[in-house]
Amino acid sequence: MNRWTPGIAPERLSADELAANFSDLHPPLDDHEAFVAAGRCYFCHDAPCTAACPTEIDIPMFIREIFSGRPEAAARTIFARNVMGGMCARVCPTETLCEEACVREMAEGKPVEIGRLQRYATDRLMGRNAHPFTRAAPTGHKVAVVGSGPAGLACAHRLAMAGHDVVIFEAREKPGGLNEYGIAAYKTTEGFAQAEVGWLIGIGGIEIRTGTALGRDVTLDDLLDMFDAVFLGMGLAGVNALGIPGEDLAGVEPAVDFIARIRQAKNLTEVPVGRNVVVVGGGMTAIDAAVQAKLLGAEHATIVYRRGPERMGASEYERELAAARGVSIVTNARPVRILGQDRLEEVVFEYTIETPQGRLEGTGETFHLPADQLFKAIGQKLEGVPGGIEIENGKIRVDAAGRTSRERVWAGGDCVAPGEDLTVTATAQGRDAAESIHSFLTGEG
Amino acid sequence: MADLRCNFVGIKSPNPFWLASAPPTDKEYNVRRAFEAGWGGVVWKTLGEDPPIVNVNGPRYGAVHGPDRWLMGLNNIELISDRPLEVNLREIKAVKRDWPDRALVVSLMVPCEEQAWKRILPLVEETGADGIELNFGCPHGMSERGMGSAVGQVPEYVEMVARWCKQNTRMPVIVKLTPNITDIRHPARAAFRGGADAVSLINTINSITGVDLDSFAPEPTIDGKGTHGGYCGPAVKPIALNMVAEIARDEETRGKPISGIGGITTWRDAAEFMALGASSVQVCTAAMTYGFRIVEEMIAGLSDWMDEKGHATLDDIIGKAVPNVTDWQFLNLNHVTKAVIDQDLCIKCGRCYAACEDTSHQAIAMSEDRVFTVKDEECVACNLCVNVCPVEGCITMRTMVPGEVDPRTGAVVSGEYANWTTHPNNPGAGCGTG
Ligand SMILES: Cc1cc2nc3c(=O)[nH]c(=O)nc-3n(C[C@H](O)[C@H](O)[C@H](O)COP(=O)(O)OP(=O)(O)OC[C@H]3O[C@@H](n4cnc5c(N)ncnc54)[C@H](O)[C@@H]3O)c2cc1C
Ligand SMILES: Cc1cc2nc3c(=O)[nH]c(=O)nc-3n(C[C@H](O)[C@H](O)[C@H](O)COP(=O)(O)O)c2cc1C
Ligand code: SF4
Numbered sequence: 001m002n003r004w005t006p007g008i009a010p011e012r013l014s015a016d017e018l019a020a021n022f023s024d025l026h027p028p029l030d031d032h033e034a035f036v037a038a039g040r041c042y043f044c045h046d047a048p049c050t051a052a053c054p055t056e057i058d059i060p061m062f063i064r065e066i067f068s069g070r071p072e073a074a075a076r077t078i079f080a081r082n083v084m085g086g087m088c089a090r091v092c093p094t095e096t097l098c099e100e101a102c103v104r105e106m107a108e109g110k111p112v113e114i115g116r117l118q119r120y121a122t123d124r125l126m127g128r129n130a131h132p133f134t135r136a137a138p139t140g141h142k143v144a145v146v147g148s149g150p151a152g153l154a155c156a157h158r159l160a161m162a163g164h165d166v167v168i169f170e171a172r173e174k175p176g177g178l179n180e181y182g183i184a185a186y187k188t189t190e191g192f193a194q195a196e197v198g199w200l201i202g203i204g205g206i207e208i209r210t211g212t213a214l215g216r217d218v219t220l221d222d223l224l225d226m227f228d229a230v231f232l233g234m235g236l237a238g239v240n241a242l243g244i245p246g247e248d249l250a251g252v253e254p255a256v257d258f259i260a261r262i263r264q265a266k267n268l269t270e271v272p273v274g275r276n277v278v279v280v281g282g283g284m285t286a287i288d289a290a291v292q293a294k295l296l297g298a299e300h301a302t303i304v305y306r307r308g309p310e311r312m313g314a315s316e317y318e319r320e321l322a323a324a325r326g327v328s329i330v331t332n333a334r335p336v337r338i339l340g341q342d343r344l345e346e347v348v349f350e351y352t353i354e355t356p357q358g359r360l361e362g363t364g365e366t367f368h369l370p371a372d373q374l375f376k377a378i379g380q381k382l383e384g385v386p387g388g389i390e391i392e393n394g395k396i397r398v399d400a401a402g403r404t405s406r407e408r409v410w411a412g413g414d415c416v417a418p419g420e421d422l423t424v425t426a427t428a429q430g431r432d433a434a435e436s437i438h439s440f441l442t443g444e445g
Numbered sequence: 446m447a448d449l450r451c452n453f454v455g456i457k458s459p460n461p462f463w464l465a466s467a468p469p470t471d472k473e474y475n476v477r478r479a480f481e482a483g484w485g486g487v488v489w490k491t492l493g494e495d496p497p498i499v500n501v502n503g504p505r506y507g508a509v510h511g512p513d514r515w516l517m518g519l520n521n522i523e524l525i526s527d528r529p530l531e532v533n534l535r536e537i538k539a540v541k542r543d544w545p546d547r548a549l550v551v552s553l554m555v556p557c558e559e560q561a562w563k564r565i566l567p568l569v570e571e572t573g574a575d576g577i578e579l580n581f582g583c584p585h586g587m588s589e590r591g592m593g594s595a596v597g598q599v600p601e602y603v604e605m606v607a608r609w610c611k612q613n614t615r616m617p618v619i620v621k622l623t624p625n626i627t628d629i630r631h632p633a634r635a636a637f638r639g640g641a642d643a644v645s646l647i648n649t650i651n652s653i654t655g656v657d658l659d660s661f662a663p664e665p666t667i668d669g670k671g672t673h674g675g676y677c678g679p680a681v682k683p684i685a686l687n688m689v690a691e692i693a694r695d696e697e698t699r700g701k702p703i704s705g706i707g708g709i710t711t712w713r714d715a716a717e718f719m720a721l722g723a724s725s726v727q728v729c730t731a732a733m734t735y736g737f738r739i740v741e742e743m744i745a746g747l748s749d750w751m752d753e754k755g756h757a758t759l760d761d762i763i764g765k766a767v768p769n770v771t772d773w774q775f776l777n778l779n780h781v782t783k784a785v786i787d788q789d790l791c792i793k794c795g796r797c798y799a800a801c802e803d804t805s806h807q808a809i810a811m812s813e814d815r816v817f818t819v820k821d822e823e824c825v826a827c828n829l830c831v832n833v834c835p836v837e838g839c840i841t842m843r844t845m846v847p848g849e850v851d852p853r854t855g856a857v858v859s860g861e862y863a864n865w866t867t868h869p870n871n872p873g874a875g876c877g878t879g
Pocket of ligand 3: 040041042043044047048049050059060101102103104112114
């Protein structure tokens with residue numbers, strides 16, 4: 001073990017310690033726990049939890065199904081609205097979605113554990129790889145889906161269910177999008193993302209072509225020639241740059257690359273991590289990078305965010321989680337320079353204040369943080385959008401049904417303007433675009 | 446998909462889930478929404494003669510809550526419909542016209558005189574309703590006026606009124622029984638003797654849900670006073686199940702149609718009533734607690750369970766448990782079991798020990814390091830430890846196989862069936878009464 005090894009090094013912790021650190025964040029409920037947890041639901045009328053769910057899962061109903069001893073029926077209720085219900089049960093920030101809206105959160109600060117109950121139900125059905133839906137008779141229509149993240153998968157599934165044939169074009173080697181490459185390892189353990197894709201395409205009628213990128217291997221015009229409609233669910237392939245001196249030093253990299261490396265590692269002891277890690281940013285990605293650096297054995301992991309804590313994208317719950325794992329969070333400071341010989345050694349930050357108009361100003365006062373590794377988590381950006389598609393605030397412009405400015409082209413997920421960048425939002429948008437495509441193809445739209 | 450279609454004395458509904466006669470069925474607005482939500486049928490809130498009765502203007506309900514304010518039992522002092530007869534009849538007609546595939550039964554309660562029934566029956570018939578239910582059950586208010594349970598408690602009256610109704614209408618007649626009686630079989634037999642097509646049960650049970658210890662008044666309290674009301678909800682289910690079973694297995698009434706009522710909250714409760722002989726079920730408190738949507742879960746749950754078990758139609762489950770309900774004297778006294786504690790599941794709370802040591806048979810041993818084990822030589826297999834253990838499946842009953850020696854009695858366990866009627870301790874056994 002090399003806990004104190006300077007620089008960036010693998011094996012800071014033993015295999016056992018790593019296994020414990022990266023085990024399930026929220027272990028699954030057993031039958032009795034689920035029964036008790038389900039018994040707490042009030043079966044609210046016009047339930048606020050359902051309204052708070054971007055996919056509008058009928059939450060009180062699925063909880064009642066668990067309560068009456070029918071977890072698989074509960075799973076079907078969940079999947080009917082949200083086919084990524086298994087992943088969402090693990091990764092949704094429920095504290096800002098359904099559980100925040102739960103009347104028992106309001107009443108006693110202890111919401112019904114909707115996320116864990118959802119996991120309980122979906123695990124049951126997926127555990128025996130049972131696909132709950134049957135496909136409608138083939139329609140002969142063909143749809144291309146670009147990207148196999150939650151948006152693309154949800155769209156493909158809905159279309160396949162309606163009897164259309166779908167081909168998914170995926171640039172990377174594995175399907176799943178950020179479910180496979182982005183979500184923190186302790187949220188989705190044991191190859192769940194791949195298992196979920198396998199389960200989802202069990203509907204039939206979906207072909208996934210990995211290693212095939214739009215723009216590189218195929219063009220939008222090709223797709224429009226070969227298919228009746230196209231859905232773009234390409235996420236945000238680029239990362240924002242800091243734009244400060246020293247950014248190209250070794251040891252500085254996008255947080256998402258580090259996170260992907262952890263997710264793809266066969267063996268966590270092989271993933272190198274710095275002794276002093278600095279993460280710049282304030283969202284979920286920053287938290288995930290810093291926490292996972294700590295879990296890999298970094299001595300210090302510090303998140304530095306340029307505005308006040310209330311402006312951070314990461315919820316209070318996630319910030320507490322990070323603090324509990326020993327991550328320090330510094331707010332109101334921005335990086336101005338990265339120092340080092342061949343590689344990064346320290347980062348210079350300047351304190352900031354936010355003017356009442358919301359403008360950020362440096363105070364002139366600076367401080368230095370020693371760093372072997374710096375992760376940039378200041379947002380991803382849209383890349384590789386084909387020409388002729390209108391962009392709005394850096395994202396693809398769509399109407400309420402997910403239509404882009406181009407005929408026969410729909411889009412959804414992180415790459416479009418509306419909605420938060422969350423798995424569940426991407427799922428909802430993919431599903432709704434599929435409904436719109438379906439109406440278009442069957443002449444009802 | 447299992448076929449949930451229900452045919453109850455000729456009254457058809459797409460599923461066996463009916464709303465019981467009570468506030469959920471008190472008016473057109475409710476019943477239409479219930480049908481939209483999927484309920485297979487309703488029994489309209491009980492109609493009486495004009496002028497309509499009046500209800501109290503203070504609280505009508507009291508409740509018994511479980512932990513976490515679970516509504517275990519509800520008690521009410523509401524009377525029958527307090528709206529004019531003509532309004533109810535007009536609404537019934539309109540709803541039935543728009544929902545021909547749903548069961549619409551009208552509950553009635555008029556004075557115990559043939560003329561009164563003769564007056565109201567044609568009016569109901571004219572609405573196109575599918576049948577009538579005679580409310581012989583209300584335990585409060587109406588009974589003091591010689592109606593409701595005052596009739597239901599006298600089998601001769603039950604028979605008489607049932608006969609009047611059969612003679613004066615072509616509609617199927619269901620008699621709703623009161624549980625406030627010593628032996629439910631007597632009014633049930635009387636109903637069928639009078640020609641009734643079916644019985645439904647249970648109505649509510651006389652109860653006081655609590656006493657306010659500051660004002661020393663029973664709850665619900667109206668201006669310092671309270672009265673007994675009718676108890677219903679999950680708490681009454683075991684009582685209702687037994688009464689249904691008693692009628693289902695009685696020589697005289699065996700196989701007669703029963704609509705099961707009392708505490709039905711999930712599909713499982715409904716399936717249990719049906720297994721004990723009910724061919725439709727009625728729900729009141731669960732709908733009043735959670736709203737109409739619970740029927741979705743009831744329908745899907747019943748259907749899934751039937752599919753899973755290979756039951757195609759309701760007839761495949763109705764009455765399936767009746768042959769297994771027997772009298773105590775016929776239980777097999779040679780069936781010997783012993784409690785077994787699963788040490789891996791045990792959380793060492795010691796509740797089994799306290800229960801057995803203090804109140805039962807001193808059959809559980811406790812070691813210094815809190816390991817609890819059953820003393821087979823003391824265990825009479827009463828099941829108390831199983832029931833008080835907080836961990837499901839931790840304590841179970843193991844059936845001893847024939848040939849084993851029961852360490853408590855020293856006797857070899859026999860594979861033969863033997864019951865009380867032939868037991869040597871039974872003074873009557875030798876006389877050939879077995
Ligand atoms: C580090 C990190 C942690 C996160 N944690 C959470 C979390 O805990 N909970 C949560 O709800 N959300 C989380 N999110 C957000 C969530 O992952 C995304 O909102 C969601 O994955 C978006 O789905 P999508 O389908 O739009 O895009 P993506 O999941 O990004 O999928 C897009 C897919 O398109 C492919 N692609 C891109 N360009 C092309 C091209 N030209 N040709 C073919 N294929 C292409 C990509 O390879 C990728 O597979 C996190 C995001 C990150 C970055
Ligand atoms: C508020 C209230 C009013 C009721 N009114 C009637 C009635 O008018 N006629 C009747 O036959 N039963 C009436 N009942 C009894 C119910 O129909 C039903 O038999 C009883 O509540 C048991 O079912 P449950 O446990 O599902 O509630 C009433 C019950 C309640 C709670
Ligand atoms: S808000 Fe909470 S209590 Fe109400 S239905 Fe949703 S989970 Fe149940």
